[in-house]
Amino acid sequence: GEDVEQSLFLSVREGDSSVINCxxxxxxxxxxxxxxxxxxxxxxxxxxxxxxxxxxQDQRLTVLLNKKDKHLSLRIADTQTGDSAIYFxxxxxxxxxxxxxxxxxxxxxxxx
Amino acid sequence: xxxxxxxxxxxxxxxxxxxxxxxxxxxxHTALYWYRQSLGQGPEFLIYFQGTGAADDSGLPNDRFFAVxxxxxxxxxxxxxxxxxxxAVYLCASSPHGGxxxxxxxxxxxxxxxx
Numbered sequence: 001g002e003d004v005e006q007s008l009f010l011s012v013r014e015g016d017s018s019v020i021n022c023x024x025x026x027x028x029x030x031x032x033x034x035x036x037x038x039x040x041x042x043x044x045x046x047x048x049x050x051x052x053x054x055x056x057q058d059q060r061l062t063v064l065l066n067k068k069d070k071h072l073s074l075r076i077a078d079t080q081t082g083d084s085a086i087y088f089x090x091x092x093x094x095x096x097x098x099x100x101x102x103x104x105x106x107x108x109x110x111x112x
Numbered sequence: 113x114x115x116x117x118x119x120x121x122x123x124x125x126x127x128x129x130x131x132x133x134x135x136x137x138x139x140x141h142t143a144l145y146w147y148r149q150s151l152g153q154g155p156e157f158l159i160y161f162q163g164t165g166a167a168d169d170s171g172l173p174n175d176r177f178f179a180v181x182x183x184x185x186x187x188x189x190x191x192x193x194x195x196x197x198x199x200a201v202y203l204c205a206s207s208p209h210g211g212x213x214x215x216x217x218x219x220x221x222x223x224x225x226x227x
Binding site: 004040041042043044045048088090097098099100101102103104105 | 116143145147152153154155156157160162167168171203205207214215216217218219220221
């Protein structure tokens, strides 16, 4: 079955890099996503990576994909207090429905 | 509208009652999704509409849950005989179409509390 796992909590100092990790089980996943959720707000798409890519960089965000190990990571460079939020990893399977399977979320705490 | 709108933002209901949750997708988006997010968990897929039809309802937990999208725009999620375990944030998302990699835009959600 489809399953996505994440560590629950990460604490970093402002200015440091943050690395949030995710593992998934569906080898037929076509796209993998990172969403951000701030308190009382909806889910915001941060970035995504296609399954035939190893890495994608977008400003302070770097996504690494190890398809063999089904491991995805999100690195945030120069982490700011405004980056404090819950980060969700999600996979999209091979079906054409666009249905996403989410992990349980990683709470990122950024200390000044 | 500018984004996905969900109403009400909060709903408190008594156990056993019927509730309806509304989603207004972004204009022109043919794909619409409902997810449920319990406290401390990630969103869990419920149902996907392509136009007016439910293309995938595999996530609906049981027959107390039903959703419609009669004109291919607004959708209503209906829950009969609510139970305390139904308490969660119900999220709606829409995208221009369901295939390929199209970004799904999420609404703010409806927080349902069953007392």
